[in-house]
Amino acid sequence: MVTKQDVLEKYDIEALTESDNVDLDDDKLEDGSKGELIKLAGQLRDRRNDLNQIASERASKRDDLNAKTREKVDEAQEHREKRDELNEQVQEHKEKRNELNADANELFDEVEEMKEDLELDDGKDAEELREEIEDLEFRQQTEVLSAEDERELIEKIEEKREQLAEREEKVDQSDELEEKIEKAEEVRSEASQxxxxxxxxxxxxxxxxxxxxxxxxxxxxxxxxxDEMHELFVEAQEAADRHHEDFVRVQKRLRELDKEEEEERKDEREQKMEEEKEEAEEIYQKFKEGETLDTEDLMKLQKTGLL
Structure with a gap:
């Protein structure tokens, strides 16, 4: 059973280090200063990019493994097709072998019937008779026999010669048998092939x-x-997505702080304008009452449009 650890070690992939992740809690998000949040956003962005790179590498390795899986499946299928093709040929040769063996058996049965008809299986065969005749003739030529023994020996030789002549005559009359034997042996040989x-x-x-x-x-x-590599990819991608979501939250909070600062500056500007207007109206009242105004007072009147 393949485990994630097996895959990490086999493909020399570093496991995700939890301590490298960047944490964001609600208190830090709400109460952190703008400077702290800007720094945190940078950390979240960098860690997100690192995790996306890790996820991409793992996805690429996963895709390579899936491609190799398909290659092996295709290879197995090729072997399956070749095996099935060969098995079909095996079946064809089996059928032909069985058919030929049946034909050969039938021919050999016919041979046995012909032998029985010719009585070739009765008694000794021709070769055996020839050997016996040779032995008797050798004995006649080499041994010193009485007239009676020699006469008996000659009679045996003649008897054997008659048996041999009869046997050879039957064999001579069995050309069809020999042809059938030859045919049966040829068919059996073809079946063996x-x-x-x-x-x-x-x-x-x-x-x-x-x-x-x-x-x-x-x-x-x-x-x-x-599959394990896919799990490792999902692990990295989910961590990257979480960092991206936190990065977006921080960015949103920074925009809120920017908006709050802008509103504060606007309020300050409006308050300052109101104060300047009130001051200008006081100067203008003095001017109407005949008081002499200095250059600074005149500039304040011009700024507010009272002069």
Missing amino acids: HHQKVTELADKAQEHHNEMIEAYREADEIRDEA
Whole structure:
């Protein structure tokens, strides 16, 4: 079973370090100074970018593993198709072998019937008779025999020769038998050739079957790694998304502070204008009463439009 740790170690990938993450709590967001929030926004942005880069690298590795998984599945499928093709050939040769063996068996049965008809299976065969005749003739030529023994020996030789002549005559009359034997042996030989093909093709089919099983096993292992890599990608992406969301919250808070400052400055400007207007009206009243105004007073009157 492949684990995330296995994948981290195998592909030399660093695990996410929790201490490198940037935390944002509501108190810091609401009560932090503008300077503190600007610094925090930069930290969140940098950590988000780092995490997005990590997520991208993990996604790329995951995609590579998924591609390798598909390659292994395709490889397994090729072995499956080749195995099935060979098994079809095995079946064809089996059928042909069985058909030929059946034909050969039928021919050999016919041979046995013909032998029985010719009584070739009765008694000794020609070769055996020839050997016995040779032995008897050798004995006649080499041993010193009485007239009676030699006469008996000659009779045995003649009897064997008659049996041999009879046997050879029957064989001479069995050309059809020999042809049938030859045909039966040819058919049996052809059946053996098909049996040999069955064995060869079955071995090749088994090799492709084994290769298919191995390819599927490797595909499953790589797929498990891809799944774990996807989990690692999700982990990094979710952390990046969280930092981005916090970054956006800080940016929003900074805009609120900017707006508050702008409103404060506006209030200050309006208050200052009001104060300047009141002061100018006092100066203008003095002017109407005939008091002499200095340059600064005149400028204040001009600024407020009273002069």
